[in-house]
Amino acid sequence: MLDVMYFAWVRERIGEPRETVATEAATVADLVEELKAREPRYEAAFADLSALRVALDQELSDFDAPLAGVREVAFFPPMTGG
Amino acid sequence: MLDVMYFAWVRERIGEPRETVATEAATVADLVEELKAREPRYEAAFADLSALRVALDQELSDFDAPLAGVREVAFFPPMTGG
């Protein structure tokens, strides 16, 4: 079970800030494929991965990263702090 | 007649902050030579011109500059503001 979180326009497209996902996905990319296969709103959110960033357990990571041992995955656009 | 001013250790070596000098010196360097010829304290203050800066009418200048039209000459070491 994974906690999956969404921020900014990713959250808006998915329609919720977080959900618990039962998955056997090996990598972030695999998880994204599973989610996209579910519903059009996921397809809309994940249409262009180059416009997205991912954090695993609150550390910036990338889409090739393995999910083994990970508890919290977050998807969001490039950050605009400061 | 020129107002001649001294700051920092130049002032301390000369022994006064300002004086009025009657001179026909054409350039700053000429003025310095005249002053050095006067008394040892001027020689001490002007021993190493590379350690000195000069301002003419409150604008940084250099030792070759002409004195025509100038009313205020100031000698001081490199500045240490900030």
Place this chain on the structure above:
Amino acid sequence: MPMIRVQSEPFSLGDEAEAFAKGRTDTGAVVTFTGIVRDTGGMARMEIEHYPGMTEKAISGIVDQAMDRWSLDDALVIHRYGSLAPGERIMMVATASRHRVAAFEAAEFLMDYLKSRAPFWKKEFGPDGAEWVAAKDEDEDALSRW
């Protein structure tokens, strides 16, 4: 000890700067940066979203790097989230160092990293509706100088 605050409440630049600089006799230089919400094209307000937990962790990592790399005496980061009107202060950083170049560089480093590596997202509410602020290539590029 560096201080990091992530908050929705406004902060006082004056009070923070004064408190940060106070009682220092080994510090020669204090630099502060304050980000202010600009009134761009009649924007009514800005909404800042963040990722609680990761935000503090990411800022803390950035601050540790700066403390270390420039041997800072101290550092401060305050970053707001929530709704902000034009003229309000979004965030500030402060750095204290023996020398001015280190204090400046560290503050710029903190700003560059906070821009692109701390999980904040800005949404502007203007006359033509709401829009997420897009990250700028130049902000990402700015990281390469460090």
Place this chain on the structure above:
Amino acid sequence: MPMIRVQSEPFSLGDEAEAFAKGRTDTGAVVTFTGIVRDTGGMARMEIEHYPGMTEKAISGIVDQAMDRWSLDDALVIHRYGSLAPGERIMMVATASRHRVAAFEAAEFLMDYLKSRAPFWKKEFGPDGAEWVAAKDEDEDALSRW
């Protein structure tokens, strides 16, 4: 309008920073730099001499250049003279600009020029007597980057 103050009295960094940043809706970035007297080797106090008249003129020329070159919204320079104890604030600059890079660069430019082109001289009074602070080559070299 940029403000320049040359004074012997202490100033409040907090009050000055707060007043400088106040009421701005077109400025995105405010940078301040504050110079503090460091307690180097048991120094009891520092004495700053300046050249009244030329000081204001020189600072004003430096500030005008910065305003122009970085299209600043505003700038502030405060520089003290007279006797200062360790921990006291010698001077501050502040810059206000639309963007952070300009605010930082302009503040660094002001500092670099104030160091070597504004007619101030520092004398330190320590346990081994009084000594004029020597100008550093690196401060002169810093000007070449602008």
